[in-house]
Amino acid sequence: MPIESWMPIGFELPDGASCGRPLFTGWNWQIVETSGGGRALIAKEELFNRWRALRLVDVGDFHTVAFGTECYRQVSCRPSQKLFPLSNSSTPSSISEAHAFATALRETRGIDPDSSLQDAIYIEKLSRLLPVQEGSSSADDETLLGYWLTGGIHVPARSIRRLPHVLRWIDADELRAIVMTAGFDINDDPVIAPTSVSNALGPSEYATNVVDGSVVLGRLENFGSGVDSGNAFELPGRAQLETFFNEHIVDIVRNKERYKALGISFPSATILHGPPGCGKTFAVEQLIKYLGWPSFEIDASTIASPYIHETSRKVSEIFEKAMQCAPSVLVIDEMEAFLADRENGGGGSHHRVEEVAEFLRRIPEAISNEVLIIAMTNRVEMIDPAILRRGRFDHLIEVGHPSEEEVAALLDKLLAPLPKDETVTPAQLSRALAGRPLSDVAFVVREGARLSARAGQHALGQGFLIAALETSPSRTEGDSGRRIGFV
Incomplete structure (x- = not known):
C-alpha cells in the first residue's frame, strides 16, 4: 500500500531540501526522498526528545519543522550517505559501508547500552542507530550485525567460522576487522576459506552466480559439516531431546558417507510440540549454534499477508534462500498459524490451501538440498494431516514439562x-x-x-x-x- 506523506511533495525543509515521496514510515517517524536523490528523516517531537534523553542526538543535529499544528524534527542526508530503518535494509555494497555501519553500532552502544536496536534507524551522517521502540533488545548486537551483513540470515557476527558460508565477497581479514570495528572480540574458530569462489566478487555478482548454479553455498563436501567432531551436542534440562538430536541429526551430519551408503543422505524434518515455556525454542537455538550453519525462520509475522499469492511467494523465497545457503537450518515457528487443517481449522479458503500446498512441495525439496527443517507448535492437533505425515515430517516429538x-x-x-x-x-x-x-x-x-x-x-x-x-x-x-x- 502507498505510504501517506506527512508533508506535501515539494515542501521545502529548513535545510533547503525539498520533500519527495515517503519511503518508510512508523507511527512517530518517516523517511522521505529529497531533491537531488538524498533522503530526510522526519521525527515527531516526542521521539526526538527520547533520543535526546538517551544522549544519542543533540539539538543541533536536527532542524525544527513546523507544519500546520504539528512540530517535527528533521535531518537530511546526501545521496552518498545511508539512511534507512534496519527492518527494511539491504546488505552493504562495499567494505567501507560495512565499516561505517559497524562504527555506528559501536558508537551507539557506547552511549546507550540497553535500548532495542532491532528496528532502529541508521543515520550514517550522525554515525548513530536511533531506536524507535521502547524496551531492551530481544536480539543481541552480534546477531543484529550478522543479520545486516548477510541480508537477513540469523548468524552472530562473531561466528567467523559461519559467516564465510554466505559472505564470499568479504575476505576473512576484512570480516574480522568489521566485527572488531563494531566493538566485538574475535574468539571463534579460524575461517575455513572457500576455494571455489573469488573473494573479489561483490554481493550482486555473488547472487548472480548462485542463481546461475555456478556457486553452491556452504556444501558439506566443500566446507565440512561445521560440527565440532570432538564434542557431543549437549542440552541441559532436556536429556531425551538431547539424545534424539545427537542420534537423528548430529551423528548423520558427522558420518555423512556412512549413512549415505545406506540411503540416508540428510536428517529428516522434525516437529517439536508441547506447552509454552518448555524449551522448544531454546533447544533449537542451541542446536543451530552447535551446527554452525546459517539459519532461517518462517513465522506468521514474516510471511503473513492479506494479498492473494503473497504468503506463498514469501514462503518460496525463504526456502530458496535456505537452499542456496545449504547446509542450513530452517525453523518454522508457530506452525499452526499458517499450516492449520484445511478442512477444520478455518482453512478452507484458497489462501490456506495454497499455503499448505507450497509447504508440501517445498519441504522434501529442501531436505534433499541439505536444509535441516525443524518446526515448533503448541497446538499440534490443529496442523493439517498432510503436513504431519511421514515423508514431510518424519519425527513428531512432544516436549512437555521437565522432571x-x-x-x-x-x-x-x-x-x-x-x-x-x-x-x-x-x-x-x-x-x-x-x-x-x-x-x-x-x-x-x-x-x-x-x-x-x-x-x-x-x-x-x-x-x-x-x-x-x-x-x-x-x-x-x-x-x-x-x-x-x-x-
Missing part, C-alpha cells in the same frame, strides 16, 4: 558461571520446580541473582533463590508430571 532430574541439570548449567556461597543447594529447588516450564527455572535463577545484588551481596545465596521461588508461583495448572515423549 526433577531435568530441572537439576538445567540449574547446574545456569548456576555454574555465577558466584555463589556454600548455602546454595539446587536439590530443594529442583523438587519445587519439577513439572513447571523450564522458563520458570531460568526466571528463578535470574530473580534470585537480582535479589542478591539488590541486597548488596557479591554472591548468590540459597535464601535469595528460595525467595525468588516463593514470589513466582506457577502460571500453569494441572500440568505436573508431563514428560518429554516421542510419538
